[in-house]
Amino acid sequence: MKKLIYLSLFFISFQITSQHVIDHNLLTIPEKSNYEKTSTYAEVMSFINEIQKKSDFIHIEFMGTSKEGKEIPLVILANPKISNPEEAKLSGKPVFYVQGNIHAGEVEGKEVLQQLIRDILLGDKQHLLQNQILLFAPIYNTDSNDKMEKDRRPSQEDSPIEVGIRENSQGLDLNRDGIKMEALETESLITNVLVKWNPEILVDLHTTNGTWHGYGITYAPSYHSVGESGTYNYTWNTMLPEITKAVDANYHVKMGNYGYYYLQESWPPKAIYTYNHHPRYIVNLMGLRNKIGILSEAFAHDRFYKRMNGTYGFVAEILEFTNKNAQKIVEINAEAEKNAIENVKNNAGKITKGVRFKMIALDENIENYRTYNYIPFIDEDGKQQYARGTHIIEVPNVTNYAKFEATVESKLPSGYYLPKSMEFVVNHLKKHGVKVEELQKNKTVKGEVFLIDSFKKSDREFEGHFMATAEGNYVSKTTTFKKGDFYIDMAQPLTNLIFYMLEPQSDDGLFTWNFFDNYLASKKVNSKKVEFPVFKYFKK
Template sequence: MRKLLALLPFIFCSLAQAQDFMPPLIPWSGESENLLVDKSNPWVTPFELSDGLESPNYEETMAWLTKLANASPLISMTSPAMSEQGRIIHMMIVTKENRFSAAELASSEKPLILIQAGIHSGEIDGKDAGMMLLRDIAFGTKQNLLDEANILFIPILNPDGHERSSEYGRVNQRGPKVMGWRTNAQNLNLNRDYTKLETAGVRLIADIMNEYDPDLYIDVHVTDGADYQYDITYGFVETGGYSPEISSWLAGNYKPEVDQALQDQGHIPGPLLFAANGQDFTRGNVAFAFSPRFSHTYGDIRHTASILVENHSLKPFRQRVLGTYVFLEQSIRSLGNHFQQLQSAVNSDINQAKESIVVKYKFRDTPADTMTFLGISSSKKVSEITGAEYVQWEGKPMQQQVPTLYMDEPVNSVPIPRAYWISAEWSEVIEKVKQHGIQVETLEEPREIKLEYSRLTDFSMNPSPYEGRMRVQSMELEKEYRTLTLPAGSIRIETDQKLGELAVILMEPESVDSFFQWGYFNSVLSQTEYMERYIMEPMMEEMLEKDADLKAAFDAKKAEDENFIKNPRAVYQWFYSQTPYFDQNWKVIPVGREWF
């Protein structure tokens, strides 16, 4: 083993870089190349100095941005959060109004755009594009963008992942030369954290949304997966979401202008692309219904226009960064051009009347439509090593008609109660509710109240942890009313509020992003008191002798389940559950519903 470990550096050094195994590259040039400044420019970025091959590390990035902010009255650099390893998560505020506080920006007549880069820090295109854009606003020809909107820019949301960097950061991506890591220092994926709020970066985003109230939220990523002609793909919640009017604004006002700007600058915009068969697009493109654990769906349920950008990983870093610059610039212009319409859409979505909310979707039975897909030709090969079939991309542009498979058919909906109650002992959950910005009422003294609760009649757990938590795999529920006294410090969550839909998603156990399914109430699944058999046996005899209804129920149970009577433990448990000694809180999910 020691000899093998000693040989590993040699083995890796002798291997070709992953770039050498990538599909053939289609040559590209476009008008956006004119965005690059000469290397003699005093504000040239490290990206430009490297001919578009490299991205600066954390220290170099922050030094450059600090210098820019110190030199321009339009830019303020803030330090609103700290990563798990102690690195500052910086945010740039860009405005002409000389008002940089959250309250002033939130109340400005201009719209506010929040641009976030480096949530997956190997996918860093947004950082370098944003640096160029801020440079051109401060000292170039783009200052007029601040007539359209004020800007919040987070260059690296996940700085610990950013600094876990090497030439082996992302095997499926064409640059930069050195790439960071997808997850944070605790191996948590920030773009799975928007409901549970366990990472410093995503807690910061919740804080920013609560304090600054941005009008447009953009999260910049880079894809994995198949080859195709598109270089800048992006999407938003189009159907099956919580803000239908905002979705209409994005589709009708925003997207056409952004697509046109990208095309004019030599880029090929496309929708979010996920091959239905996991390899190529012969079986169609999947339009997933993302849950609110993801950035753009979290924005949607908060009634904030939100975009997920996925630049194509097989396109060169230089091309992707330039496309991102064009995307961000036009996003600012389109937000300013259509802000009044967006405000109307937001107000409509906040005030929409709802008696129930969908908590789970499935695919439609038939494809919604077809799209003209700008693909890359491929062939199927059989591996001589594994014997399995795989796709080999051939680098030749082609077109094909492919179906779009929408995952927007409701599977499960839940009625919306007047309010939810959480008892004070669940302080971690209460704190997360407040971090989301959900308005709560806190009890100052104990209160007796009758509420509806969900009790598990059956459940199973996932065998492996997901994002550091043990999640529920399946469950069956029944509902019951309980009268209990909630202690001081308990909270009441009114559902008639801006974030009412978010509250439902977090509280209802059927929701895939509920606090229950994330494992925050797992302790209620453990039974803690038991009855010895030498007590149970005489008690069962007396119960059957004195309670005819119980005897009838016992006989019915034996008749409907022939295995029941063969399992003494199950019989004891059944009788024990009929006694007042039984734990009445066992398997009761501690989220109460107030209906009247």
């Protein structure tokens, strides 16, 4: 009997001691505070510095520095250790990037990425470094993270008690800056992560603001619009369905399509509506770069620990999928890049592509949409109102407005010419990774120029801009460009991004963001027709 007791105690002791016990310094702030607090910038950096001492598979660099002088950490996890993009390329493993805290009030991603760093390096997820190199940016919006106050996000019901603010210290929303790249953080992300490390996937971690849907996490792919369909199709039809099932099975979290419904439209909801297609959103920008983008939105009304569990589960299962399908993802993205370039070579001057879009419904409805119920009632004025109920229902056959159809199109060129006076535009394109040739001698070319008939600016300010729109048409012209002017060959990887940024009628291009306002004003655009200073060229 004594032997049996000793044997039982031995096995119990073995099971306990075989579990990984971490140092208290590697607990995150939510874990230490019973999920009442979120990490400060100093606490995130302390965590990173502490875990760096305990593993050979971590490298830390900084993608940039904020306005207030805080370095933005980029954590590179790889086995064996990788310290630069050249080593990553030689390893043959693809790079995948995940960022948290783009909006500093939405803190789940920041905390979850710390947990995942810990679990990948020291815990039960070390296998995730077999076939991939992982780049994590846990605290992207460094400055605003520490501007913490109560009641900052009412839908989170003070869970945690205090969080930071949405905009960065320049007053900019970092998730509206993908094209104009005015924020120091955005320029750092694009130049020192997307261009430098060239990740195959970007995952952006958020928390929703309001709708009482019935999902712990909602998601969206990169809406490709003028991009290639291959990356979108793989994300939407293969990746997300498989990952959704895995998150439900392993983390007991229901996931569904990102979208909002409106009680004033109908109850129960007949339709949900996603966010816009614009590449000002970082996830959508990836589609124009022939890469995969995934948006994660934790359910704001859940308690903090539940939002963390859902976000952790989603990211973990994304990484399980990418680890298993790493080379397939590389192939999908490479095919998209090849198709984009071949489309220019074969079809420039023959086809048009969308520059303005409207949201339309997907062909397939959501079979059963989960949402908290609402109770209709008549108020004292005799009007019908709704009180939110306490349980989740499933509404059948809900239309999903998550597709975009072109309303304005423009002809795909072989290339664009820009005069030397537009060098600031060229430099902006270069920061995005666009290849630009400077002319070494004068060159006369036939092509088209957009003749602006009307130029308007919005009455309302948005992100420090009064958005511009143009009406007009392209006319044939022969022009001589001089030595020192610029030519952009469209047969290059970022061709779809270039097209979207340079077309004057694009709904999220450089024209929209006022890059050409000073030029147009100098030409007295409101009193006469003015040529847009970007020349469209077509090879014969």
